[in-house]
Amino acid sequence: MESTLILAFMFLSLIAFMLSGAGLAFVLGAIAFISTILLWGPSALIVAVLNTFETMTSESLMAIPLYVLMASILQKSSIIDALYDAMETWFSGVNGGLAVGTIAICTLLAAMTGVVGAAVAAMGILALPAMLSRGYYPPLALGAICAGGTLGILIPPSVVTIVYAITAQISIGKMFAAGIVPGIILASAYVLYILVRTWLNPALAPKPDQSVPIPLRVKLSKLKSLILPAFVVVGVLGSIYAGIATPTEAAAVGVLGAAISAIVTRRLSASMLSEAATDTLRVTAMILWITIGARAFISVFVATGGADSLLGFVENLEASRWLILGVMVLVLVFLGLFLDEIGIILLCVPVFLPIIIALDFDPLWFGVLFMITAQMAYITPPFGYTLFYLKGVLPEGIGIGQVYRGVVPFFLIQVVVLILFAVFPGLVTWLPEALNANAR
Amino acid sequence: ADGTKWRMQALWGGGTTPMIYEEAFCARVAELTNGSLEITPFAGGQIVPSAQAFDAVRGGAFEMMKTFDGYTAGKIPAHGFSSTVPFGFPDPDQYEAWFYERGGLELARESYAPAGLTYIAPTVYGQEPMHSTVPIRTIADLNGLKGRFVGLAAAVMGDFGVAVSPLPTSEVYSALDKGLIEVADRGDIKANYEEGLQEVAKYLILPGIHQPTTATSYVANTRAYDALDDQQKAALAVAAREISGSLRQNIIVSDGEYLKKYQDAGVEIIDLDPVDIAEARNQAVESWKKAATDNLSTRMMESQVALMQELRLL
Amino acid sequence: MIFLCQRITALNRLLFTGAKWLVYAIVLLMLWEVLSRYLFNSPTSWAPELATLTFGPYFLLGGPYLLHLGGHVAVDIISEKATGSFATALKLAGLVLAAVTGAILLWFSLPLVWQSFSYGETSYSAFNPVIWPAKAFLPLAALLLLLQALADVGFTLSSQKEAA
Ligand code: NA
Ligand code: NA
Numbered sequence: 001m002e003s004t005l006i007l008a009f010m011f012l013s014l015i016a017f018m019l020s021g022a023g024l025a026f027v028l029g030a031i032a033f034i035s036t037i038l039l040w041g042p043s044a045l046i047v048a049v050l051n052t053f054e055t056m057t058s059e060s061l062m063a064i065p066l067y068v069l070m071a072s073i074l075q076k077s078s079i080i081d082a083l084y085d086a087m088e089t090w091f092s093g094v095n096g097g098l099a100v101g102t103i104a105i106c107t108l109l110a111a112m113t114g115v116v117g118a119a120v121a122a123m124g125i126l127a128l129p130a131m132l133s134r135g136y137y138p139p140l141a142l143g144a145i146c147a148g149g150t151l152g153i154l155i156p157p158s159v160v161t162i163v164y165a166i167t168a169q170i171s172i173g174k175m176f177a178a179g180i181v182p183g184i185i186l187a188s189a190y191v192l193y194i195l196v197r198t199w200l201n202p203a204l205a206p207k208p209d210q211s212v213p214i215p216l217r218v219k220l221s222k223l224k225s226l227i228l229p230a231f232v233v234v235g236v237l238g239s240i241y242a243g244i245a246t247p248t249e250a251a252a253v254g255v256l257g258a259a260i261s262a263i264v265t266r267r268l269s270a271s272m273l274s275e276a277a278t279d280t281l282r283v284t285a286m287i288l289w290i291t292i293g294a295r296a297f298i299s300v301f302v303a304t305g306g307a308d309s310l311l312g313f314v315e316n317l318e319a320s321r322w323l324i325l326g327v328m329v330l331v332l333v334f335l336g337l338f339l340d341e342i343g344i345i346l347l348c349v350p351v352f353l354p355i356i357i358a359l360d361f362d363p364l365w366f367g368v369l370f371m372i373t374a375q376m377a378y379i380t381p382p383f384g385y386t387l388f389y390l391k392g393v394l395p396e397g398i399g400i401g402q403v404y405r406g407v408v409p410f411f412l413i414q415v416v417v418l419i420l421f422a423v424f425p426g427l428v429t430w431l432p433e434a435l436n437a438n439a440r
Numbered sequence: 441a442d443g444t445k446w447r448m449q450a451l452w453g454g455g456t457t458p459m460i461y462e463e464a465f466c467a468r469v470a471e472l473t474n475g476s477l478e479i480t481p482f483a484g485g486q487i488v489p490s491a492q493a494f495d496a497v498r499g500g501a502f503e504m505m506k507t508f509d510g511y512t513a514g515k516i517p518a519h520g521f522s523s524t525v526p527f528g529f530p531d532p533d534q535y536e537a538w539f540y541e542r543g544g545l546e547l548a549r550e551s552y553a554p555a556g557l558t559y560i561a562p563t564v565y566g567q568e569p570m571h572s573t574v575p576i577r578t579i580a581d582l583n584g585l586k587g588r589f590v591g592l593a594a595a596v597m598g599d600f601g602v603a604v605s606p607l608p609t610s611e612v613y614s615a616l617d618k619g620l621i622e623v624a625d626r627g628d629i630k631a632n633y634e635e636g637l638q639e640v641a642k643y644l645i646l647p648g649i650h651q652p653t654t655a656t657s658y659v660a661n662t663r664a665y666d667a668l669d670d671q672q673k674a675a676l677a678v679a680a681r682e683i684s685g686s687l688r689q690n691i692i693v694s695d696g697e698y699l700k701k702y703q704d705a706g707v708e709i710i711d712l713d714p715v716d717i718a719e720a721r722n723q724a725v726e727s728w729k730k731a732a733t734d735n736l737s738t739r740m741m742e743s744q745v746a747l748m749q750e751l752r753l754l
Numbered sequence: 755m756i757f758l759c760q761r762i763t764a765l766n767r768l769l770f771t772g773a774k775w776l777v778y779a780i781v782l783l784m785l786w787e788v789l790s791r792y793l794f795n796s797p798t799s800w801a802p803e804l805a806t807l808t809f810g811p812y813f814l815l816g817g818p819y820l821l822h823l824g825g826h827v828a829v830d831i832i833s834e835k836a837t838g839s840f841a842t843a844l845k846l847a848g849l850v851l852a853a854v855t856g857a858i859l860l861w862f863s864l865p866l867v868w869q870s871f872s873y874g875e876t877s878y879s880a881f882n883p884v885i886w887p888a889k890a891f892l893p894l895a896a897l898l899l900l901l902q903a904l905a906d907v908g909f910t911l912s913s914q915k916e917a918a
């Protein structure tokens with residue numbers, strides 16, 4: 001009973017303080033410190049410092065700045081612009097072509113970088129004005145950008161996946177492999193939805209006048225824009241799966257690839273490197289300071305018996321394992337409304353994973369379900385990163401309300417796909433197992 | 441009156457065999473003290489990362505830990521010798537004999553006392569294996585390989601010609617799989633099977649010369665320990681010695697069971713020649729001397745060498 | 755008073771600007787490790803460890819100035835709509851939480867860093883460097899965070915006074 005009260009106290013004060021608009025890192029940190037003093041004794045505050053020392057020297061968390069840096073350099077190197085240009089040439093004749101093309105570019109960007117911001121910001125600047133000027137229904141355009149942008153979480157490499165893998169103590173390479181097939185399925189589901197919707201109602205996505213057909217020669221020459229992105233994808237994922245580099249080292253290889261791309265497009269300069277470094281430290285400091293707060297929070301929660309009582313509660317439930325899984329996923333989706341994804345992983349995975357293992361589920365497969373709920377979190381208000389990124393680039397006359405409306409169908413697709421993977425775990429586990437079988 | 445309530449963080453993952461023995465330890469202490477000392481066990485990393493438990497107990501965040509002295513060998517060089525010694529005692533009974541019969545226990549206590557910590561007793565068990573993607577039939581075959589080892593073993597294996605990378609435990613599987621390294625240590629025979637190393641490394645080398653015997657330790661905050669009565673202190677010592685024997689015997693049996701599983705999975709088990717190892721041990725003494733950088737660690741190393749000479753291991 | 759707040763902010767901006775370049779050092783160290791392991795077949799013992807020792811100071815030094823920039827993740831549904839003294843109160847509450855975090859990290863990390871220094875603690879790896887210099891960045895960053903939070907309290911109060 002006592003630990004249930006602790007649980008309630010910690011989470012209620014978390015929500016209350018969070019709504020004040022204070023930085024999440026400091027809300028988590030301060031609540032952890034106050035609960036430590038009240039429930040455990042002031043001498044236990046040392047635990048927060050010890051956890052921080054460990055965070056400071058984590059080889060795996062070090063991948064975060066490297067992937068952010070890579071994304072930032074790519075974004076500034078204009079290869080995304082060239083990609084968009086090619087996509088427009090190829091897809092503009094298709095029903096809803098620009099929206100489909102946006103998903104296609106987002107999928108490619110997802111395979112290059114580990115962070116969501118780059119794709120959403122770039123598509124917001126490039127694809128959104130193009131779609132709107134062609135008379136696309138704004139919510140459809142906005143929804144496609146938001147949903148497409150979050151594919152980078154599931155499709156490797158991915159910072160969120162790395163944090164999950166570290167917290168669940170699963171190999172990062174295996175976790176990456178597990179995201180590939182589900183990521184492609186999810187992207188295809190988005191495309192299918194856009195095609196069906198615009199076929200049913202062509203007014204949502206008007207086609208251009210067919211007066212000037214683009215010659216095939218021009219179309220083919222635009223394919224050159226795929227060379228640099230392909231080079232980066234092969235550089236990062238190839239160096240992991242060919243045994244050249246660990247996932248963290250592969251991120252450094254990706255930075256090198258991005259820098260070479262920038263040299264090719266003649267965008268590399270000292271001021272560009274300086275701006276990229278600024279972006280990188282901003283994002284890294286934000287994530288890692290949250291990590292400090294969240295690790296302090298979770299250790300108090302565990303040490304004062306909160307985690308054990310929750311585990312005991314679940315084990316005593318006479319419910320089926322699938323019902324318990326369903327409840328856990330609902331909790332994740334709910335927290336995703338309010339909380340930062342890295343924070344959710346650091347808070348929930350240590351508590352949920354023993355339950356997952358006790359129920360005889362596969363932590364790798366659960367990880368993929370987790371990544372899909374993470375994608376939901378990124379596009380759901382009030383707290384959603386893609387919404388924040390888009391807010392900055394919305395043109396005159398388009399309100400955030402239209403973004404919310406556009407996100408709804410894509411959110412529902414995510415729900416359907418989530419259930420699909422829950423029911424058919426083989427879709428998730430097939431590729432990592434096949435990669436292992438090859439090694440045999 | 442209400443009994444004393446302690447928290448103990450161990451270094452094992454939740455639900456693993458050694459963690460179940462830590463739970464048994466806590467239950468045994470409660471039984472021996474008629475419930476006057478209740479210890480709540482926590483798995484490794486649940487409160488603080490295992491390697492940071494030393495400072496957490498020292499600072500009083502929890503009263504007791506089950507730790508691996510190797511974590512703190514960077515602070516206290518003697519802990520390199522009270523945890524595991526590459527090419528050291530080949531038989532866990534010999535290592536435990538050093539603790540109980542040749543003053544090892546007193547030296548270990550001396551190593552913790554200045555930090556305000558009290559060493560209670562070790563849990564001593566056997567080897568951890570090496571897994572390899574290439575056959576290693578003699579010690580000389582190690583020369584030129586890329587490997588993953590940690591702590592003193594990293595330096596010693598380096599002296600035997602291995603190019604050592606300090607990879608995290610979670611990356612051992614994929615590093616062997618992708619050919620980043622050819623040889624690695626990770627955990628014990630059973631834990632490594634459950635991680636699936638038999639899928640990626642076709643050779644299992646015995647004995648694990650980098651870690652032929654292992655001691656983990658029960659250590660308490662001295663202030664908390666001094667507040668105990670004699671019965672409670674005795675209960676800790678008795679329960680610790682019981683667990684040392686029972687966990688070791690469990691590991692002996694499960695090693696046999698799991699080696700069979702490795703063979704069934706197509707892994708070749710290579711037994712190194714004891715003569716080869718004995719020769720290498722004489723060479724390893726030079727590496728030990730380099731690691732014994734202060735008075736206490738030197739005394740510890742010398743008393744182990746003396747016992748090894750009596751046992752004709754050197 | 756405001757002058758002092760500005761000095762603190764300037765110091766943290768300088769440290770942020772200096773620290774941001776460390777990410778390139780990390781990239782080069784990691785690439786060097788890949789190169790020496792894959793091409794020269796001889797992994798270094800020092801490159802990955804030096805990179806991880808750089809990582810902590812790198813992100814810690816970014817935190818204090820990020821607080822001034824308002825760059826830490828926050829839920830702004832209420833604070834965005836708040837006006838007047840309520841908005842000021844919310845802002846101050848957030849800064850107090852940051853100050854508490856900084857003060858407690860500072861108070862509890864100093865003795866541990868001192869202890870690491872007096873033991874001459876090393877990492878006990880093949881490279882085996884002393885590690886107190888890297889650890890020392892935690893109390894330093896905690897102190898800077900505390901000072902920045904107080905400086906921003908100063909800025910908030912003085913703009914409140916001007917408005918009144
Ligand atoms: Na990605
Ligand atoms: Na959300």
